[in-house]
Every structure is written in C-alpha cells, then in structure tokens.
Amino acid sequence: MEKDSNSSSTNGKSAKESTETKKSPGKGCPEMETNKDMNTFITLDSGFKIPTIGLGTVFTADEDAEAAVEAALTIGYRHIDTAFMYQSEKAIGKVLKRWLDAGKITRDEIFVTSKLPFHGGQPEAVEPFLKRSLENLQLDYLDLYLIHFPVSFRYQDVDSFCTDTVPTDHIALWKAMEEQVKAGRTKNIGLSNFNTRQLDNVMAVAVIKPVVLQVEMHVNFQQRTLHEYCKNNNIVLVAYAPLGSPGLLKIQSEATGTPAPDSSGEDSSSGDSPVPPEDPNAVKLPALMKDGIVLKVAQKHKKTPAQILLRYLIEKHVCVIPKSSNPERLKENFLALTFNLDINDMAALSLLDDGTNPRILNLLNFFPQFEEHPEYPF
Numbered sequence: 001m002e003k004d005s006n007s008s009s010t011n012g013k014s015a016k017e018s019t020e021t022k023k024s025p026g027k028g029c030p031e032m033e034t035n036k037d038m039n040t041f042i043t044l045d046s047g048f049k050i051p052t053i054g055l056g057t058v059f060t061a062d063e064d065a066e067a068a069v070e071a072a073l074t075i076g077y078r079h080i081d082t083a084f085m086y087q088s089e090k091a092i093g094k095v096l097k098r099w100l101d102a103g104k105i106t107r108d109e110i111f112v113t114s115k116l117p118f119h120g121g122q123p124e125a126v127e128p129f130l131k132r133s134l135e136n137l138q139l140d141y142l143d144l145y146l147i148h149f150p151v152s153f154r155y156q157d158v159d160s161f162c163t164d165t166v167p168t169d170h171i172a173l174w175k176a177m178e179e180q181v182k183a184g185r186t187k188n189i190g191l192s193n194f195n196t197r198q199l200d201n202v203m204a205v206a207v208i209k210p211v212v213l214q215v216e217m218h219v220n221f222q223q224r225t226l227h228e229y230c231k232n233n234n235i236v237l238v239a240y241a242p243l244g245s246p247g248l249l250k251i252q253s254e255a256t257g258t259p260a261p262d263s264s265g266e267d268s269s270s271g272d273s274p275v276p277p278e279d280p281n282a283v284k285l286p287a288l289m290k291d292g293i294v295l296k297v298a299q300k301h302k303k304t305p306a307q308i309l310l311r312y313l314i315e316k317h318v319c320v321i322p323k324s325s326n327p328e329r330l331k332e333n334f335l336a337l338t339f340n341l342d343i344n345d346m347a348a349l350s351l352l353d354d355g356t357n358p359r360i361l362n363l364l365n366f367f368p369q370f371e372e373h374p375e376y377p378f
C-alpha cells in the first residue's frame, strides 16, 4: 500500500462519499457493485495507509482460504491479515500471484500483514521467519510485520515447532524487527497482544516505532486503556475477533482434539457439533450478533448486526479484520464501510463494554504452558 504524502492520521475518502457513487440496491443479502474505491484508510505514523477493513485468514482448509481471498479481492478488499501460525500464507500467496500476474492489482494497491510466530520470539529467528512468510506469500515485501505474541517457545529452525517456553527479550526482538524494515522486507512493524507495560518497553527503545497494535477487540471488550494508549502514541489499533469470533470453538476443538460445544448461540460454523455435557471451564462466547442493543441499532439503519459491530469499531478509527469463508458475508462485512452511526448509536453500543476483561481468545486453551511465562500479557 502506497505511502501517503500527507501523513496526518485521519481517514481517507469518507465512507459516505464512496457509498453515494458505488452503491446499487439489491435483494436479500445486499447485492451490489462492490469496488476497491469503496475502501477507507487510516494513515499510519510512518505515512503508509492501512485499509480500514481487512480479511482475517484463520481458515481450517487451504481451499477455503483460497476461495475467500479470491472472493474478497473481487469484492474490493485490499487488506489481508495473515500469520505464519495460521498456515494460510501459501494459499493466500497463490491468489495474490494470480491477481498480480494478471494485472488485476498492483503490489502497491494491497496491504499484507503477517506475524512472527511464538517459536520465533528470539532475535535470530526474525529474519528466517519473515523470509519464509515472504516465500509463502510469493511477495518481495510485507506492508506490516507483527510480533504475534509477547511470549515465546524456543527457536530451533523455521521448520521445527518446539513447545518449550523461553524468556522473551522484547528489546532485542524489536531491534531485529527494525533490521527487517532497513533490509526492505517489510514497510512497517508492529505488535500484537502486548500489554501497556510491554508497549512502554518497546516504545522506549524504538528507533522505528510500532505503528500498529493488533488485539482482541469488540463491542463487549472495548479495550479502553489500550485504545487511549494507542491514541496518545499514534499507534493504530487493529481489532481481531471483531464479531466475537463465533467460529472459535470449532477451531479450538480441531486444534486440541476436544468436542466443540456451541455455547455462543450464534449461527456459525461451530453449530453442527453434538453438544456434550456442560463443562464449567468451557469457553462461553458472547452472542454479540444477537444482543438486543445491536439488533435495535441494526434495525434502525436497516443493516445487519455484523455490520453494526464492525461499523462501531470503524467509527472509533479502529481497523477491523473479520474472517469469513462465505462470499455473501464477506460482502456484507465490506459494506460496513458504507454508512455511519450517530452519536446516540455510539453511546448505546459503548454501554455493551463488559469492563471485566471478557476475553474470548484464550491462548492458554491451546498452550497452557504459557501461563508461567514471565511475559504472558493478560
């Protein structure tokens, strides 16, 4: 994604402006002429522009990832969020290459993020992992490279996955990240899942500042402290699980080999598993798309609950990266760029913040050994 000569940190073309020129009414799930020109952007502290909506890419099958990226690019998405850990980079790379080779997009029209995995949390691992991500994605550079988590497993080599935890030296790691910008392998660097203390430590030594913090954020978990911190330090927040991650239980059950209860009540891909007896430790997903206030605001604007959840964050100048394998939902989510919420809607939705750290994505369900790690952030 190109660098903005005017590096002020404001949105680019207004959503309203885009809607008026591009929207055409349809039936059922909004059928319309979607288009890359509908994208809005936030200008990063470095001057580069990040599209406000990106495609999340935690997919369970390569075919799903490929189909979703193809559909998303067709709809107009120009921001793709991936990570070495998601194992979706190769599938994404195939589609990007097709589009680039066919001249349907140019490299500077897309914004691609990837992340340094847990088993790459040592300075010497940064370059090999970033090089592997570039190879998987068939790209010469990334737009953004994030440290995925502030905790780490021992690095052996890019093809080995060792699950012994080791201390993480964030300062040394950040210096290795800065080297990647200097080497031209990524335009920007940032952090994911870091807390304010850890952010402070990195900010204190950074010559190249982190321009993005990616964290779990949704209407139920509004991350007020981190959001304030980011505003004060010109860091753009990117919200993962912006819809409340209704498919998480399925992903978790596949990763851990345990049955997936459907505790969310959502209409999601997790709903077709048999419901086992109640487990007191089971993850309880908030049914954000069924919340009464969300439904009321959706009805008022004639939008879907998912669009309201995304728009709420976009109005707060937060980027969103919803994942979907379904082309109609991909389109529906993209259309969150095309309307505005008013001050009353924002006030009502603001009250949905739980205030008690209602985190959905619990890394300890996948890797319980991180609980003892000195840099476990939550």
Ligand SMILES: NC(=O)c1ccc[n+]([C@@H]2O[C@H](COP(=O)([O-])OP(=O)(O)OC[C@H]3O[C@@H](n4cnc5c(N)ncnc54)[C@H](OP(=O)(O)O)[C@@H]3O)[C@@H](O)[C@H]2O)c1
Pocket: 055, 056, 057, 058, 081, 082, 148, 192, 193, 214, 215, 239, 240, 241, 242, 243, 244, 245, 246, 247, 248, 267, 268, 269, 289, 306, 307, 321, 322, 323, 324, 325, 326, 329, 330, 332, 333, 361
């Ligand atoms: N940095 C990190 O540590 C971190 C952690 C987690 C995730 N992430 C990133 O954030 C992305 C998004 O997070 P997420 O996937 O956990 O949660 P999410 O985007 O909140 O939710 C995705 C789920 O919602 C469903 N969905 C999507 N659009 C919908 C709609 N319009 N109506 C109803 N259901 C809809 C999807 O199902 P269908 O596919 O069936 O539509 C999928 O099951 C990930 O893919 C990944 O790129 C980053």
